[in-house]
Amino acid sequence: MPDLASSIHYLSLMALPFLLAVTLHEAGHAFAAYYLGDKSQVAEGRLSLNPLNHIDPFGTVVIPIVAVLANLPFLIGYAKPVMIDPRPFQKLRRDLVLVAIAGPLGNVVVALFCAYMVRFALMFGAGPESWIVNTMVFGIYINCLFMVFNLLPIPPLDGAGIVEQFLPYEAAQKYRSIAPFGFMILMGVIILAPSVIMVPSSMMFGLIAYLVGVPV
Template identity: 40%
Template sequence: MDISSFIQNICIYALPVLFAITLHEAAHAYAARHFGDPTAYLMGRMTLNPIKHIDPLGTIALPLLCLLLPGSFLFGWAKPVPVNFGDLRNPKKDMRWVALAGPAANLIMMLLWTVVLGLLLHAAEGDFAYPLRQMAQAGVQINIVLMILNLIPIPPLDGGRVLISLLPVNAARQVARIEPYGMIVLLVLMFTKVLFFIMAPFMGVFYLLVNNILRLFA
């Protein structure tokens, strides 16, 4: 990839990525406070300021590497929102709603970017129409990937938290022990491309939904 194409990709993806990670983490923080844990709120993480949620490796370095590598899909993460599950009013039950808040935010953003894309499909051609369509397409893609990625049932991903909340206590403790190694497992799955094959069928379902919505704008 030449430098001009790389810079163009950064310009297209930067805003959708920042929106995706910021609202995802802010949703976790809001849900945690709603269910009784103010930790994230008190630490200033219940905010739409993206700087508060940026992880240098997961939010900057890894996505840039993905844009550089041919054939890879955009991958990354934000700084996790601190949640003291013991402070939740019903820790085992409320944990799943706090975990699901982030992917739910990505689902809503995916739908909003789809509507924006639909409106732009018939916009008059001009200096901004094409790059804005590309940005909307990037917004759809990023939020689908981030939502599905986070729902994989490996701690500390949101899907892992949901799994722990649904399992009996003893089984939940066994799954929770995976958490220190969860990101290593995820990176291995990514670089061996196994992660893509796990996510691809679910991504296909949501792309089908997006295409059906876009038909309404035809």
């Protein structure tokens, strides 16, 4: 277990990128659902980039702190899930896929933003060990990680929501029934096979850094 000072330093670097990651992820779902006809996001206050509208006290605060103190391979957590009303959707399966994929795409947007912040900070004289550079580098990585993590085909993650739309009705019902065990399955993956998440996350990190021109 890392010492307390190291944990606090790590949290100070990760807090802002993590908050951006979970906020833009859920906002991505909300904006996609709204665009496709689900106006309930307005009444619920989720059609917003304000982190306060998306924070879940347990998932956004408690779990990330526990993950750091427990020295897990990477930071985990979540914001309040956006509840979707699919009744206004014109093409149900297509639109559910679009809403599901919008969350991970929100993380790609934040990763690109963080990459440009690193590039501009270095251009204007910030050192590679400065807080802004380190925080934004973490921001690239954690958003790549969130994208990969949420695309895992394990209910109730977004990846499972996408896969489900391509299954016959009965198969989709059985697939969805795994959801109550999803957390245990995810913890098993995190503890026993973290490379399933970390390898593609690192590849995505490298791709974004290359495209933006970040020397990391």
